[in-house]
Amino acid sequence: xxxxxxxxxxxxxxxxxxxxxxxxxxxxxxxxxxxxxxxxxxxxxxxxxxxxxxxxxxxxxxxxxxxxxxxxxxxxxxxxxxxxxxxxxxxxxxxxxxxxxxxxxxxxxxxxx
Amino acid sequence: xxxxxxxxxxxxxxxxxxxxxxxxxxxxxxxxxxxxxxxxxxxxxxxxxxxxxxxxxxxxxxxxxxxxxxxxxxxxxxxxxxxxxxxxxxxxxxxxxxxxxxxxxxxxxxxxxxxx
Numbered sequence: 001x002x003x004x005x006x007x008x009x010x011x012x013x014x015x016x017x018x019x020x021x022x023x024x025x026x027x028x029x030x031x032x033x034x035x036x037x038x039x040x041x042x043x044x045x046x047x048x049x050x051x052x053x054x055x056x057x058x059x060x061x062x063x064x065x066x067x068x069x070x071x072x073x074x075x076x077x078x079x080x081x082x083x084x085x086x087x088x089x090x091x092x093x094x095x096x097x098x099x100x101x102x103x104x105x106x107x108x109x110x111x112x113x
Numbered sequence: 114x115x116x117x118x119x120x121x122x123x124x125x126x127x128x129x130x131x132x133x134x135x136x137x138x139x140x141x142x143x144x145x146x147x148x149x150x151x152x153x154x155x156x157x158x159x160x161x162x163x164x165x166x167x168x169x170x171x172x173x174x175x176x177x178x179x180x181x182x183x184x185x186x187x188x189x190x191x192x193x194x195x196x197x198x199x200x201x202x203x204x205x206x207x208x209x210x211x212x213x214x215x216x217x218x219x220x221x222x223x224x225x226x227x228x229x
Contacts, residue, residue, distance in 0.1 A: 034218070043119075043206050043220035044157070089156070100147070101208075101218060105156040 002027040006090055006104035013080055014112055021075040021107045023090035028102070030092035033066055033073050038087045038106065047088075048075075080111045116140060117209050119221035126228055131195045134224045136163075136207030142187035143209035148180075151204045151223075163190040163207075197228040 003026040013019050023033070032051045036044035050057045050066045050073065057064045063076040077084050087108045091101040116139040126132045136146055144165045149157040161182050162170040169182035179201075181193040190209075194201050206223040 036220075041204075041223070041225070043117075043208075043223045046217055046219065049217070091157075100159060100162065102159070103149075103157045 002102075004028065004090065004092060004102055004104045006088075007107045008105060010108040010110060012110045012112065015081060017080055019077040019080050019084070019109055019111070021088050021090075021109065023073040023075070023104055025071050025092060028071075028092055029095050030068075031095050033064075033090060033092045034101070035062075035064055035073075035075050036089040036091060038089055040087075044089055077109075080109075082111045082113050085110050117143075117207065117219045117221040119205075119207055119224050121224060122222060123225040124227070126197055126226070128198055128228055129196055131193055132197055132226060133191055133193045134205055134207075134226070136190045136192070136209070136221055138188045138209045138219075141209075141211045143190075143211075144187060146184060146190040146207055146209045147218075148182060148190070148192050149206045149208070151206060153204075157206060160192075165190075194226065197226070199228045202227045 005024050007022055032049055034049045035047045037047055038044045048057050048059055048064045050064045061078045065074045087106040089103050089106045091103045118137045118139055120135045124132055146163040148160045151157045159172050160175045163182045163184040165184045165187050171177045179195055184190040204223050204225055208218050208220045210218045
């Protein structure tokens with residue numbers, strides 16, 4: 001069956017450390033994968049997109065990697081801040097499925113001062 | 114930047130009534146919009162793809178007669194929850210992409226529906 005899975009347990013880290021979130025997928029052939037931030041009671045906000053032929057993407061303190069062999073994407077926040085506390089969702093777009101995005105369940109990140 | 118607006122942000126309705134949620138793309142035209150629902154602490158579940166000028170495409174297990182979708186213009190899609198029941202209470206979110214070769218998808222702020 002097709003699955004997209006993220007760490008279900010909340011991730012608690014200290015301010016200034018690097019947060020690493022994992023997204024694994026099974027039985028998909030993603031054209032690209034995206035990461036979103038979602039705050040409680042709000043819609044998701046787009047952060048980064050990485051294509052199947054890209055290994056790594058960076059944007060300010062954010063870094064995403066994509067390993068199609070392992071079928072895994074890692075999302076890193078360096079020099080984390082309490083304001084980074086939120087739920088982070090990965091989503092993939094499968095080939096031949098138009099604009100549909102399939103979402104993981106999200107990982108809640110808490111950055112303590 | 115591109116903005117997708119949803120209205121209302123929250124709504125409470127009585128069981129058995131219908132409620133309409135609007136999704137608007139404010140500064141771009143969206144031939145396709147998507148409707149999701151999300152339960153607390155769970156992922157966004159795609160309900161349907163809304164296509165301007167044609168019928169919506171529903172995901173497996175989503176009742177098309179219960180969740181009516183209309184995409185009458187390039188900037189507006191509506192989701193009507195008909196004969197609502199308490200189990201329909203959820204967070205409903207729409208999204209749209211700007212097209213033009215872009216892959217960025219913008220989400221609305223979501224609409225909380227509570228059926229009492």
